[in-house]
Amino acid sequence: MELASLAGLSFFQGMPQWALVRLAEAAAEEQLPAGGMVLRQADRAGAVHFLLVGSVQILLRVSEEDLLVAVLRRPGELLGWSAFRAPYRYTASVRCEEPTRLVRVPASVFEELFERDPAFAYQVLQRVAASVANRLEHARERLRLPPGQALPDEGAP
Amino acid sequence: MTAETFELLADSPFFEGFDRSYVTELAGHARMVAFEAGERVFAEGELATALFLLASGAVELSFGAQAGQNSPGVAVQTLTHAGHPIGWSAMLEPYAYRATATTLEATRLLALDRDLLERQAKARPRFGVALMRAILGVVGDRLRATRLRLVARRYDDVVVAILRGSSWRRTRCAVGRRMIAWPAAARTLRTHCDSPAKATR
Numbered sequence: 001m002e003l004a005s006l007a008g009l010s011f012f013q014g015m016p017q018w019a020l021v022r023l024a025e026a027a028a029e030e031q032l033p034a035g036g037m038v039l040r041q042a043d044r045a046g047a048v049h050f051l052l053v054g055s056v057q058i059l060l061r062v063s064e065e066d067l068l069v070a071v072l073r074r075p076g077e078l079l080g081w082s083a084f085r086a087p088y089r090y091t092a093s094v095r096c097e098e099p100t101r102l103v104r105v106p107a108s109v110f111e112e113l114f115e116r117d118p119a120f121a122y123q124v125l126q127r128v129a130a131s132v133a134n135r136l137e138h139a140r141e142r143l144r145l146p147p148g149q150a151l152p153d154e155g156a157p
Numbered sequence: 158m159t160a161e162t163f164e165l166l167a168d169s170p171f172f173e174g175f176d177r178s179y180v181t182e183l184a185g186h187a188r189m190v191a192f193e194a195g196e197r198v199f200a201e202g203e204l205a206t207a208l209f210l211l212a213s214g215a216v217e218l219s220f221g222a223q224a225g226q227n228s229p230g231v232a233v234q235t236l237t238h239a240g241h242p243i244g245w246s247a248m249l250e251p252y253a254y255r256a257t258a259t260t261l262e263a264t265r266l267l268a269l270d271r272d273l274l275e276r277q278a279k280a281r282p283r284f285g286v287a288l289m290r291a292i293l294g295v296v297g298d299r300l301r302a303t304r305l306r307l308v309a310r311r312y313d314d315v316v317v318a319i320l321r322g323s324s325w326r327r328t329r330c331a332v333g334r335r336m337i338a339w340p341a342a343a344r345t346l347r348t349h350c351d352s353p354a355k356a357t358r
Contacts, residue, residue, distance in 0.1 A: 060304055067311075069304040085294045091301055118282030125289035130249045132296045137255060139303040143231050143310075144221050 001027040001103060009050055009103070010076040011127055019113050019120055026109040030102045038079060038094040038102060045083035045090050047104050051075060054100025059093040066093060070135065073097075078131050083107035084124075161212075162187055165267055169210055169240030171291050179277070179284045186273050190266050198243070198258035198266065201230075205247035205254045207268045211236055214264025216243055218256040230257065233303070245292050247271045 003024040006012055012020060029052070032038065038049055041061050055073035059066040069092070072079070079102070082090050088107075114121035163184040166172055172180055189212065192198060198209065201220050215237045222230030233256060236243060246255045248271065278285025 058304075060301075060308060062305075062308060067308050069307060081293065081297065085290055085297060091297065092304075114286065118286050122278060122282060122285040122289055125286065125293060126249065129289060129293040129296050132293065132300055133246070133249055133255065136296060136300040136303060139300060139307060140220050140231070140233065140255075142307055143303065 001029055006103065011050060011078055011131070015123065016117075016120060019117070022113060023105055023109060027103050027105045030104050032096045032100050032102065034096055034098045034100075036096045036100070038096065038100075039090050041090050041093040043090050045080055045088045045107060047080060047106050048083050048110065049079040049094070050103045050105070051077040051079065052101040052103060054102075055097040056100060057095045057097050059095060061093065070139070071097060078128060080107075081128050081132050084110070084128050159189075162189065162267060165210060165212055165240060169242075171210065171240060171242045171295070175287050176284070179281065179287070182277065183269060183273070187267050187269050190268050192260040192264045192266070194260055194262045194264075196260045196264075198260065198264075199254045201254055201257045203254050205244060205252045205271065207244060207270050208247045208274065209243040209258075209266040209268055211239055211241045211243060212265040212267050213239060215261040216264060216266075217259050217261055218243070219259070220256045222257060234299070235261065242291075242295055245295050248274060248288070248292050249296075 001024050003020060006024045006027055007015075007020050012023070030049075038056060039045075039047070041059070051072060052075060055071055056077075056079065057068050058070040058072065060069045061067075079094050080090060082088060084107075110124065114124070163181065166180045166184050166187065167177070172183075190209075192214070198216065199205070201222070215235060217235050218233045219230040220233060243258055243266065244254060246253060252271070274288060278288060
């Protein structure tokens, strides 16, 4: 993937050039159709994705049903944060709601860079945690709405 | 540093896997704070200056209370396990507490000031990495728990999910008045579901 495209994603802004170069080398763009699965709950979290264009559904498996809990549509949105924490298994599934373009970065490349520079690791993990915290805040806001009005959109453009 | 402080930190699931030397260092700077029942530890929106670990007692987390509008807010979680972290927002921008913490009984909390944690993270970057992974774990568990509550709300008020602790495996749900363990709760969710909100909208 081109360095400039990766560096243009809000998640990577202000990050050191040497790290961006390595991440861009390893990153690959993916185009998925509506209904295409980005990642599946309980699978080993081997990659992190970033949304470029389109929208994705977050699905939570309860018993044998995949239930829709959120829709993300903001460009740059991070998908697959479980790649950064034990037990390194996805805690939800992600499915494309419409034709969607994403960037896929192997988690092993992040870990390689973390090993090289723990200060970079701190910066990345802090951004990942902040992203998850924002989703938590949206989810809590929806809890305040009367039943039936809790819309799943968490990422208006 | 007291032995109690060190043990609380060392035994806390939050600091599990941390290098012993990090824990010793933190224990030397942590301070124990005592609260009576019904006291507010911090309020949603306040500047988050410290991360707390529960030493004893019980703390309720809630959000959305609006002063002067007779809105009590929504209770998110009751924390009773020693070593449980409270106030993770102290480590994430914009450094404002994202919930209100109120004691339910006489409670003691171990306070770790943000300045201290950030200083340690800077001086010992591997500690910072471990700390941020732990924060991510707590926030991730709470996101999952909150989404489960949202799912449970879809079931015509029959099911109210009460999530305790941060661990998915320890999740228990109250269905009606019966306490049942997961995954029995999940099966019951399905049983009570006339038209579940499936993946397609």
